[in-house]
Amino acid sequence: MKSIQEIDDKQFIRELKQFDPKAQTLLVKHYGPYLRKIAMSYVKDEAAADDILQDCLVNAIQKIEQFSGESPLRAWLRRIVINTALMRIRSQKRKAEDFIDPTTDDFDAYGTRLEAPWPQFMNAEDLLTQKDLSKTVRKKIEELPEQFRIVLLLRDIEEMSTKEVASALDINEGTVKVRLHRARAALKQKLEPMLRGEAV
Amino acid sequence: MIKALKNMKAAFSGTMMKITPGMITCEEFDKIIVDYYDDNLSAKQRRTFERHLKICPHCQDYIKAYNESRKLGALSMEEIYNDDLPEDMPEELLQAILETVKEKP
Numbered sequence: 001m002k003s004i005q006e007i008d009d010k011q012f013i014r015e016l017k018q019f020d021p022k023a024q025t026l027l028v029k030h031y032g033p034y035l036r037k038i039a040m041s042y043v044k045d046e047a048a049a050d051d052i053l054q055d056c057l058v059n060a061i062q063k064i065e066q067f068s069g070e071s072p073l074r075a076w077l078r079r080i081v082i083n084t085a086l087m088r089i090r091s092q093k094r095k096a097e098d099f100i101d102p103t104t105d106d107f108d109a110y111g112t113r114l115e116a117p118w119p120q121f122m123n124a125e126d127l128l129t130q131k132d133l134s135k136t137v138r139k140k141i142e143e144l145p146e147q148f149r150i151v152l153l154l155r156d157i158e159e160m161s162t163k164e165v166a167s168a169l170d171i172n173e174g175t176v177k178v179r180l181h182r183a184r185a186a187l188k189q190k191l192e193p194m195l196r197g198e199a200v
Numbered sequence: 201m202i203k204a205l206k207n208m209k210a211a212f213s214g215t216m217m218k219i220t221p222g223m224i225t226c227e228e229f230d231k232i233i234v235d236y237y238d239d240n241l242s243a244k245q246r247r248t249f250e251r252h253l254k255i256c257p258h259c260q261d262y263i264k265a266y267n268e269s270r271k272l273g274a275l276s277m278e279e280i281y282n283d284d285l286p287e288d289m290p291e292e293l294l295q296a297i298l299e300t301v302k303e304k305p
């Protein structure tokens with residue numbers, strides 16, 4: 001099997017634009033699993049992720065004319081899969097559990113932070129040399145309640161601005177900032193055992 | 201440290217933060233972290249944030265862990281792309297997608 005980079009060339013794009021079924025099959029096979037993982041981090045549900053993936057790839061194949069080639073194909077597909085996921089999320093009724101606030105920062109009555117001492121810090125690069133650690137971290141991100149997880153993904157992973165996230169989710173910018181901070185604080189707490197070098 | 205002493209110390213540092221001009225408590229500091237890293241604070245607020253961070257060991261530890269955990273999260277998500285052995289696409293899903301493409305040209 002060729003690597004993702006190897007299939008992403010001019011000839012391949014030309015074949016896709018000619019609606020060549022072989023190229024379409026290759027596109028689905030090569031990018032499908034990656035896009036599905038992204039979809040899963042937004043919806044956490046296998047069936048929903050499959051629906052999103054299907055919509056995304058059908059859309060991409062049919063609208064391949066709109067792919068300008070300025071960015072890599074995978075970046076273009078990534079944007080489509082995220083937009084498809086957000087569309088689905090916006091259209092769904094909120095579940096009660098999505099509103100559970102993951103706030104974890106603790107202060108005493110005088111507003112002083114209660115932070116357990118950190119005798120040692122592990123750094124992210126060193127931690128990631130451990131096998132399967134990134135998978136564990138991704139699972140921790142998936143555990144965050146939807147409202148918070150999605151803001152975290154869009155702001156810290158997709159690097160969208162507060163304004164862009166507010167408009168994508170149809171919420172105000174203040175809400176984006178509050179959710180972002182709570183999501184980061186909750187993730188920090190979930191990753192603490194790793195960052196303290198205690199356990200994975 | 202015995203608990204009473206710890207409480208006294210916390211009360212003292214909290215009170216100091218409150219009554220000293222230009223100082224904020226950890227809780228107030230917490231509310232401007234996002235804006236600080238987005239570079240959304242006024243010069244004055246920025247100085248206030250940095251002054252608190254300089255003198256507060258709790259927030260120093262907190263911020264260090266907060267930023268390292270953001271980095272760990274971002275790098276782990278990016279690993280999706282560096283996976284050498286992506287799992288195969290389920291055959292039924294592949295066929296469903298190709299069928300739909302054929303149906304709606």
Ligand SMILES: [Zn+2]
Nearest residue numbers: 113226256259
């Ligand atoms: Zn502090």
